[in-house]
Amino acid sequence: MNRLSQIFGAAIVIAIAVVFIVQFRPNTGPVQSTASTCAVEVRGSCISSVEFNASRNLLAMRSVDENRLRAMGYRRLTAEGLYERWLLNEDAKRLGITVSDDELTSELVAGRVRVSLPADKIRQVGYALNLREDLIRYLDVRNRQTKKFDSKQYEKQIRAITKMSPTDFRDYQRKELVAARMRDLIRARVRVGENEAFEQFSREKSTRTLSYVRFDRRFYGDLVVDTSEKAVQAWADANKEELDKAWEGRKAQYLPECRVARDLMVEVKPAEAEQGPEAGKAAAKARIEAAVQRLKKGESFADVARGASDDPSAARGGELGCVTKGRLSKPVEDKLFAMKAGEVSDIVETEDGFHVIKLEQIAKDADAEKIGRLETARDLYTAHESERLAAEAAKQVLAAAAGGKSLDDALAAHLAQLAPAKDKAGAGAKAGEQPAAAKQDGSKDEAAKEGGQAEPGEARPPYTMANHPNRPTVETSLPFNVSGSPITDARDSTEAARIAFQLDKPGDLPKDVVALENGYAVIQLKEKTSASQEQWDKDREFYTAAMRAAKQNDALVGYIRRLKSTIGSEVKYDQNLLKESKPADDGSGEPALPIEDEGE
Numbered sequence: 001m002n003r004l005s006q007i008f009g010a011a012i013v014i015a016i017a018v019v020f021i022v023q024f025r026p027n028t029g030p031v032q033s034t035a036s037t038c039a040v041e042v043r044g045s046c047i048s049s050v051e052f053n054a055s056r057n058l059l060a061m062r063s064v065d066e067n068r069l070r071a072m073g074y075r076r077l078t079a080e081g082l083y084e085r086w087l088l089n090e091d092a093k094r095l096g097i098t099v100s101d102d103e104l105t106s107e108l109v110a111g112r113v114r115v116s117l118p119a120d121k122i123r124q125v126g127y128a129l130n131l132r133e134d135l136i137r138y139l140d141v142r143n144r145q146t147k148k149f150d151s152k153q154y155e156k157q158i159r160a161i162t163k164m165s166p167t168d169f170r171d172y173q174r175k176e177l178v179a180a181r182m183r184d185l186i187r188a189r190v191r192v193g194e195n196e197a198f199e200q201f202s203r204e205k206s207t208r209t210l211s212y213v214r215f216d217r218r219f220y221g222d223l224v225v226d227t228s229e230k231a232v233q234a235w236a237d238a239n240k241e242e243l244d245k246a247w248e249g250r251k252a253q254y255l256p257e258c259r260v261a262r263d264l265m266v267e268v269k270p271a272e273a274e275q276g277p278e279a280g281k282a283a284a285k286a287r288i289e290a291a292v293q294r295l296k297k298g299e300s301f302a303d304v305a306r307g308a309s310d311d312p313s314a315a316r317g318g319e320l321g322c323v324t325k326g327r328l329s330k331p332v333e334d335k336l337f338a339m340k341a342g343e344v345s346d347i348v349e350t351e352d353g354f355h356v357i358k359l360e361q362i363a364k365d366a367d368a369e370k371i372g373r374l375e376t377a378r379d380l381y382t383a384h385e386s387e388r389l390a391a392e393a394a395k396q397v398l399a400a401a402a403g404g405k406s407l408d409d410a411l412a413a414h415l416a417q418l419a420p421a422k423d424k425a426g427a428g429a430k431a432g433e434q435p436a437a438a439k440q441d442g443s444k445d446e447a448a449k450e451g452g453q454a455e456p457g458e459a460r461p462p463y464t465m466a467n468h469p470n471r472p473t474v475e476t477s478l479p480f481n482v483s484g485s486p487i488t489d490a491r492d493s494t495e496a497a498r499i500a501f502q503l504d505k506p507g508d509l510p511k512d513v514v515a516l517e518n519g520y521a522v523i524q525l526k527e528k529t530s531a532s533q534e535q536w537d538k539d540r541e542f543y544t545a546a547m548r549a550a551k552q553n554d555a556l557v558g559y560i561r562r563l564k565s566t567i568g569s570e571v572k573y574d575q576n577l578l579k580e581s582k583p584a585d586d587g588s589g590e591p592a593l594p595i596e597d598e599g600e
Helices: 002-023 049-060 066-072 074-095 101-109 119-128 151-162 166-188 194-205 217-223 229-238 240-253 277-296 301-308 312-316 330-336 365-402 407-416 495-500 533-566
Strands: 038-042 045-048 112-114 136-138 207-216 257-267 319-323 353-364 474-476 514-516 519-529 571-573
Touching: 038 049, 038 074, 045 049, 045 074, 049 074, 049 151, 049 166, 066 074, 066 119, 074 119, 074 166, 074 533, 074 571, 101 112, 101 166, 112 166, 119 533, 151 166, 166 533, 194 533, 207 217, 207 365, 207 407, 207 495, 207 514, 217 365, 229 240, 229 365, 240 365, 257 277, 257 301, 257 330, 257 365, 277 301, 277 353, 301 312, 312 319, 319 365, 330 353, 353 365, 365 407, 365 519, 407 474, 495 514, 495 519
Parallel strands: none
Antiparallel strands: 038 045, 038 571, 112 136, 207 474, 207 519, 257 319, 257 353, 514 519
């Protein structure tokens, strides 16, 4: 009985296929009336605009957000997909891969139609378009009452969605099915052995934790480098060629006139702004008015700026250098260039907060050049010296830790021997001391605020060795795997992880320091965990499948890349067809990831 049922079922399928082929055999469908141009040309072959529009509509049929599609650049994606389909079809001829009429009919009767996307976008863009990696769309080709294939429903669907005749659609889908088989063939060649999968699983699931110390150039530049005029001039005399080259690029910032100024800026604190914009502004204004009172009592502008300013120039006593127009915010610039040398401005409000400016000198021509060259020399000298000091400090601490000291003790010994430059803020504070905050009457607070932070409404203590925001401290990373980034500001984001996985046991140190964007770091392995067999047994099937899919995708991308370089480098697109229409006026739709991104 089962055997008879199978034979009977097969006969029905064959009968449907025969009817389908007869009804939609070549030259029986209406002629496509829409004017056709070449959407893509490859080595003299034309991919018609009719196929381009059919593919574009099939890609978009599950999306209702036109603006999202435009943001994805899906017209270009459509054209690139057709180009790659042509490449795969050409290579299929070489390999003798074809699709029979029966095979094509079977797919269409089931409502399965194919579409193409660029290989390197299939996973990302396909997901956004509700397309699986097989790039299949399903059409409603069944009669709603009988639930069987209905040729009229089929024709209605393809005309509505693709604007093609049944004959043209059949030819179009034959190319798509050949391309799909080529993709399947390429993917099928990928193998993932259990040992390979476990090794990769172990690499990704094993973690390390680091102890590390950052040695930031800004700490040494602000507090340790001797930036006295004598030291700067000595460097300038010894490095005249480098200075002359840098000055040529900067002199337009100083000539013909610049103004030597200091700035005391108080910004609206986020915590204060939470009470409302006006409350935040009122708190900031109260603080700058308190600073102005200190100036009126005779304190130097530089000292008040060090303790009360929120501007980065606070560490330099508010020194801005010799500035020209266009370098400051408009309200501050207007005030500065209306002042006379020696004057202190009243309070100036900007979007950032409140400012008080002191104009120390108006420099012109030769005087401006002298100041400009000296500032240029100071910047170069400070950059060189802070780089050298940070590198030396990191190597010194690394050597001490390698010699048996703990990282904490090695760092403490380094900080203890540092001597702040005499002209730097807080020069009298030793490395381990916490500075006292000055009250308005000149006495000291009972205890300085930890980390140099002040309570709302109070002046911030000046930066010292103890409270500088970039002071070297021992930090601990979060657990990370071999591809992680345990130190976010490393010049090479993966270097620290790579080095850490070469260390054998907790307490081990590498042979060299790690380069950071603003200095160097010493790292030490703190903790080591390995992937367990229990984890692997639980995740083996899922992980192996995911790894295989990723490798299959890489294989397909590589294969297409080789085809492009060998048989399909001469490609032209109809740029008019690639132009996206303007977004809706209401701006609806969230943009998808840019099509340049390669992530999933």
